[in-house]
Amino acid sequence: MGTKEYLQMMREIKDCTFATLDGEGRPATRIIDVMRVEEDGLYFLTARGKDFYSQLMEQQFVSVTGLTKNWEMLTLRGRVKRVSQELLTRIFETNPSMNGVYPGDSRNILEVFCLYEGQGEYFNLSETPVYRETFFLGHPAEHKKGYEITDACISCGICAGLCPQQCIDAGEPYAIRQENCLHCGLCVENCPAEAIRRR
Amino acid sequence: MGTKEYLQMMREIKDCTFATLDGEGRPATRIIDVMRVEEDGLYFLTARGKDFYSQLMEQQFVSVTGLTKNWEMLTLRGRVKRVSQELLTRIFETNPSMNGVYPGDSRNILEVFCLYEGQGEYFNLSETPVYRETFFLGHPAEHKKGYEITDACISCGICAGLCPQQCIDAGEPYAIRQENCLHCGLCVENCPAEAIRRR
Known part of the structure; x- marks a missing residue:
C-alpha cells in the first residue's frame, strides 16, 4: 500500500x-x-x-x-x-x-x-x-530500524533456527526478511560470529 | 473511581x-x-x-x-x-x-x-x-494542569458566558469546575482583568 x-x-x-x-x-x-x-x-x-x-x-x-x-x-x-x-x-x-x-x-x-x-x-x-x-x-530523511546480517556470517544457521518468526533465509550471508522481522534481537544475541548489526 | x-x-x-x-x-x-x-x-x-x-x-x-x-x-x-x-x-x-x-x-x-x-x-x-x-x-510529585481564577477577578462574568463547557461558576472570585474543564484557554484569552492563571 x-x-x-x-x-x-x-x-x-x-x-x-x-x-x-x-x-x-x-x-x-x-x-x-x-x-x-x-x-x-x-x-x-x-x-x-x-x-x-x-x-x-x-x-x-x-x-x-x-x-x-x-x-x-x-x-x-x-x-x-x-x-x-x-x-x-x-x-x-x-x-x-x-x-x-x-x-x-x-x-x-x-x-x-x-x-x-x-x-x-x-x-x-x-x-x-x-x-x-x-x-x-513528504521527503524526510529515512530512518532504518531493525537488524541486518553482514558478510561476517559463517552460515551456521543458528539465527534462522531461533527466530520466533522464522524470517531468516539461508545463504551466504544469511538474510533477514525485513518485512517479517520483530526486531526482537534474539539472532543478534546468539550469533557466534557477531555478524548481525543494527541497520 | x-x-x-x-x-x-x-x-x-x-x-x-x-x-x-x-x-x-x-x-x-x-x-x-x-x-x-x-x-x-x-x-x-x-x-x-x-x-x-x-x-x-x-x-x-x-x-x-x-x-x-x-x-x-x-x-x-x-x-x-x-x-x-x-x-x-x-x-x-x-x-x-x-x-x-x-x-x-x-x-x-x-x-x-x-x-x-x-x-x-x-x-x-x-x-x-x-x-x-x-x-x-505510588507517590509521585503531583502535577496540576489547567487554569484557576484568582482574586483579581472582577466578577464580570465574561469567562462564564464564553466557556464551551459552561463549567465556570459565578462568585467572588468566579471558579472553574476543574473536573469539567477542557483546558482550552478561551476564558484566559478573554478575561479583561487578567485574573486567570495556570494552576
Missing part, C-alpha cells in the same frame, strides 16, 4: 495517540482525532490554552500511533506546522461531534495543525509471520 | 500507546499490550533487541494512553523499572496470543517492565459536560 492509503487508515481509526515532550523533556501523550487527511498530510486540532498547543508550536514534531479494528498498528512521526484556520469550518462539518465540545463561536479557540513530513510504519502483529512496511510523507 | 479501577480499565483496553524518546530526544510511540495490572503497577513486555527496550532502560519513564470502547481516555505517565522475568510464564498463560508471536523458548528474549509510580488522567469527552479526573500510582 502507499502513503495515501496508510493516511486514510489513520483517518478511519480517527482516535490516535499523539506524543510530544512536556516542559521537563519527558514524553506526554493524549488521544487526538485525525480530522482530515489530504495528500499533503494529516490534519488535527487543538486549543490554544492546552499544553499540547504550546508543545507543538515549540517542538514542531509529533509521533502519532493508532490501531485499526483488525489490530493493525500505524505510526507516523514527523514535522508539524500550524495552518490557516480557514479549514476549521470544513473540519467541523465533517466531524459534527465537535459541535458538542466547542459549540458556537467557542470553536475559534482551536487551531489547525498539519503533520506534513515524516516517516510511518505499518505493523501487523496478527498475521503469521508478522508484517511491517515503512512509508514516507 | 480509584487507581485500581483505572489500571483495570487500561488492562481491559489492553492495546495502549507507549511513548518514550528516541536517540535524538524526539517522541517515539508504538502499541504495547498491558499484560497485567496489580496494585503496585502496570506490567508490559518488550524484547531486548528493540529500540523501546534500550529507551526504557535509559529513561526509566514512559507515557501510556489508551481509549475504552466508550471513548474514555486514560493516560498514565511515570517511572518504569525492569522486573524479574519470573512473571513471564504467568503473563504468557493469561495472554495466550503471545505464544504465536514468540513460540517456545524464543520468549526468553522478552523482559518484563512495571510502571510503578506516576500520575494518571481519566478524560471522558463524550459526556456533557466533559469529565476528567486525576489519579496517582
Whole structure:
C-alpha cells in the first residue's frame, strides 16, 4: 500500500495517540482525532490554552500511533506546522461531534495543525509471520530500524533456527526478511560470529 | 473511581500507546499490550533487541494512553523499572496470543517492565459536560494542569458566558469546575482583568 492509503487508515481509526515532550523533556501523550487527511498530510486540532498547543508550536514534531479494528498498528512521526484556520469550518462539518465540545463561536479557540513530513510504519502483529512496511510523507530523511546480517556470517544457521518468526533465509550471508522481522534481537544475541548489526 | 479501577480499565483496553524518546530526544510511540495490572503497577513486555527496550532502560519513564470502547481516555505517565522475568510464564498463560508471536523458548528474549509510580488522567469527552479526573500510582510529585481564577477577578462574568463547557461558576472570585474543564484557554484569552492563571 502507499502513503495515501496508510493516511486514510489513520483517518478511519480517527482516535490516535499523539506524543510530544512536556516542559521537563519527558514524553506526554493524549488521544487526538485525525480530522482530515489530504495528500499533503494529516490534519488535527487543538486549543490554544492546552499544553499540547504550546508543545507543538515549540517542538514542531509529533509521533502519532493508532490501531485499526483488525489490530493493525500505524505510526507516523514527523514535522508539524500550524495552518490557516480557514479549514476549521470544513473540519467541523465533517466531524459534527465537535459541535458538542466547542459549540458556537467557542470553536475559534482551536487551531489547525498539519503533520506534513515524516516517516510511518505499518505493523501487523496478527498475521503469521508478522508484517511491517515503512512509508514516507513528504521527503524526510529515512530512518532504518531493525537488524541486518553482514558478510561476517559463517552460515551456521543458528539465527534462522531461533527466530520466533522464522524470517531468516539461508545463504551466504544469511538474510533477514525485513518485512517479517520483530526486531526482537534474539539472532543478534546468539550469533557466534557477531555478524548481525543494527541497520 | 480509584487507581485500581483505572489500571483495570487500561488492562481491559489492553492495546495502549507507549511513548518514550528516541536517540535524538524526539517522541517515539508504538502499541504495547498491558499484560497485567496489580496494585503496585502496570506490567508490559518488550524484547531486548528493540529500540523501546534500550529507551526504557535509559529513561526509566514512559507515557501510556489508551481509549475504552466508550471513548474514555486514560493516560498514565511515570517511572518504569525492569522486573524479574519470573512473571513471564504467568503473563504468557493469561495472554495466550503471545505464544504465536514468540513460540517456545524464543520468549526468553522478552523482559518484563512495571510502571510503578506516576500520575494518571481519566478524560471522558463524550459526556456533557466533559469529565476528567486525576489519579496517582505510588507517590509521585503531583502535577496540576489547567487554569484557576484568582482574586483579581472582577466578577464580570465574561469567562462564564464564553466557556464551551459552561463549567465556570459565578462568585467572588468566579471558579472553574476543574473536573469539567477542557483546558482550552478561551476564558484566559478573554478575561479583561487578567485574573486567570495556570494552576
